[in-house]
Amino acid sequence: MATIDDVAKLAGVSKGTVSSVFSKKRPISQPVTDRVLSVAKELGYFPNHIARSLAIKKTMIVGLKMPISKEGSTTQFEIQMLNGVIKECTKHGYRILLDTLPEHEDLTQFSSDPVDGVIMLNPRKHDQRIERFEQMRIPLVLVGRPDPLESSISYVDNDNEQLAYEVGSYLLKQGHRSILFLNASANMTVSVDRVNGLKKAYEEQGIPYDNVHVMNFDRQQHATPMDYGYMSILQMHEQIPFAAVVSDTDRVALGILRATRELGIDVPKDLSIVALSNDVRLAEEMSPKLTSVELSAETLGAEAGRILIQKMKDPSTVEQLIVDAQLIVRESTRSL
Amino acid sequence: MATIDDVAKLAGVSKGTVSSVFSKKRPISQPVTDRVLSVAKELGYFPNHIARSLAIKKTMIVGLKMPISKEGSTTQFEIQMLNGVIKECTKHGYRILLDTLPEHEDLTQFSSDPVDGVIMLNPRKHDQRIERFEQMRIPLVLVGRPDPLESSISYVDNDNEQLAYEVGSYLLKQGHRSILFLNASANMTVSVDRVNGLKKAYEEQGIPYDNVHVMNFDRQQHATPMDYGYMSILQMHEQIPFAAVVSDTDRVALGILRATRELGIDVPKDLSIVALSNDVRLAEEMSPKLTSVELSAETLGAEAGRILIQKMKDPSTVEQLIVDAQLIVRESTRSL
């Protein structure tokens, strides 16, 4: 690759001049500009992004820390989130550096990243990385609440407790008492939040919580989310009574529906299903159309991007945003 | 941020020594190593990735050029592909720089990228960028055939013509003559390839091709792929006779199924459906389970990653790989 020196030499100017021609930060006379440009084209010269970044301390790249388990692939939630981040960042000229390693393998614990800011998914409890970014003065926005909650850290999140509370209240109002809850993995904070929300709904209506059976997704047992839904129904429908099931995602609901068809269970006559959805379109395409809570993963991503971009402009920015979810009643639930 | 100079000064050594302590490329005595490390921790020093990249001419980052239309979001194909790329690259310590701008807005036409190699989706005819990367000596692997075909360019691709040919042959053997083909967008080369393959199947079996009706996805008309499937069936089932439909993707098939349910058409008794799938799991979860051709988008991505990594080691590497697809007969087709 030709460098700025080559161009400068051949064009008979200083490299400062060549730099100015490309960056247009300083006026250069027309004849000189033309000469430089033609020499550059001749040599196939392109400014080196890395050298430039080093000099101006800016890369126009946003880091996205989105751990993906070795075997598993990205979830629908992550995809939607990513989409939101991409759209928002691209709009402002930023690109995304994907970082899918789990925290403990994170290479960046040994070196800083070539990014102007970072969006980090699902921070863990007392996440070491958060203070590291703080220390390095790299603008950071979390997707998911930091734990412990810290008023100086920007984040976006759903209110998972509230969301489960709404679902619970809705089902209880419809007369459902025995609920099967196919929750997310046990080790996720979102799972805990949801259970709390559901409990709250029961307490508020003065109904004993005993009849709620909570299961957790477990990669060991269930190959896919759909499997999770399918197997759970097959397994539980003989063991315990339930007239409603709350599903982790819409893919899980797909499996639930398969099981009901095989068992001759009619939805929603015999069984009501509510999904905590992250793919509205899929929910609308099932039959019956799925009553679901839209998690707005894309909005979450876009808002994280927006806040980060603002923070990169003004590092003092702090914003903590709860994106609220909405229960959309479709065809898979009915009142008892 | 503390720099290597700060550490060197405070530890009373040269920066070359500090560099060696971190890179371990040269032995440094234990006492010195300890002193440097403790000073580094004290100052919160992390080697600067950009400066390092500039010096060693290596970033351990792979660029992924994956244009996404402004309104539309990533397709399932792209997601799967991305997944494959991520897995393969992560395995070898590379990270992904996502670049979703359409070709004509590509920023990199004005500056080189901080990447060691590039994977580029869906190259256009006579794609300017290909020679630019060549010129810059940046290893490049395409996903999708270059046009014109060039023996020096590495790429991975499906054989879309072959694939459509197989689907056509299969349907014809099952006795199907009138086929509705819900193809991809008209402007995609894959659409053309598929039609050619289908035609070939007809010709080979000496059956007139007149009874094949080809439609194309069009963002203007169809909000979602599912809409495309749904609307097309509603619209065409009165106008022309067909006992089989070939669907662009499994999401389109979802829409087709919705239409058949509404119209009281039984699948596969009254109508056979074959999908060109990029999400096997979805295909298996529908009812009836979808007969489909697995496009192996993830394999495509992983192979592209593998070839690129090899090419970054040995720039003389050239590999052109056709990932073959497989027709999996499930429940949505039957013999007439």
Add this chain to the structure above:
DNA sequence: CCAAATCATTAAAGCGGTTTAATTAAACCG
């Protein structure tokens, strides 16, 4: 017509690392 102001250009000093060649210190050996 000369001093002042304006404009285009340049030389050199960064940006924060790596690496080569030279230097010093320590170890070895007959």
Add this chain to the structure above:
DNA sequence: CGGTTTAATTAAACCGCTTTAATGATTTGG
């Protein structure tokens, strides 16, 4: 003990760009 290796460390050059301060050249205006 002097000479030779070997090991550890350093000074300085370099990676390719930006930017500041200085320098000439040109224009302006009183």
